[in-house]
Amino acid sequence: MSYTRISDVSEKYILKFENILSNLKDEIKNLNYTESISQNYIMQIEPVIFAAAELSQNILKYTTVISIEDIARDIDTVSKRIFKNDNIKRICRKSNSDAENKNYLKRSNIILDEMLNKMSTSLKTNNINRNYISEISPIIIAVSNLSKLAKKYDICDNTLELTKMIIKSYDNLIKNLKMISNKFKYQAQYI
Secondary structure, three states: OOOOOOOHHHHHHHHHHHHHHHHHHHHHHOOOOOOOHHHHHHHHHHHHHHHHHHHHHHHHOOOOOHHHHHHHHHHHHHHHHHHHOHHHHOOOOOOOOHHHHHHHHHHHHHHHHHHHHHHHOOOOOOOHHHHHHHHHHHHHHHHHHHHHHHHOOOOOHHHHHHHHHHHHHHHHHHHHHHHHHHHOOOOOOOO
16 A cells, blocks of 8 residues: 655645634534524525635645636635625525425535535645645535525525525536636546
8 A cells, every 4th residue: 555645735735724624614513593594594605605715715825726726716706705795794584484494404404514524525635736626616516506505495685696696606616617627637526
């Protein structure tokens, strides 16, 4: 059995990723859900989008691959645009039925669990560009899927507008991640 030593630079990158993942798991575990799918959706995507921005800022410190820089900057820019969007800040008081809310939470938690599982088993190699693709892809897919799910329910108008913006932005990011994976022949198991 062969063993590949992880370089000091890769180790720093991986440790930062593991810290981001640990914080994300804690934040998701400690969410206090309400009777509002709109509020629950916002609470779920905020830490995930923040983690995407952190992961992107982390890779930007290390990568020299232009297409990785470009996608990381795009993800960081989209994340900042979402947090500046008034729709994420506006509190919606619309309540949903208990059955609707339970159904949404059951389905959304499956998406979040899948994302965290894939992130936990992401690559940890000396190729930090490949590592980044395997780390960021589950987040981008999860945010898109959570937005598509929330859009199916009776949610506030401002939340609905936010889901539409996120779906458009994140589906474009998914397309770009697939192109990068194909270009560099990275494993596309996460996309």
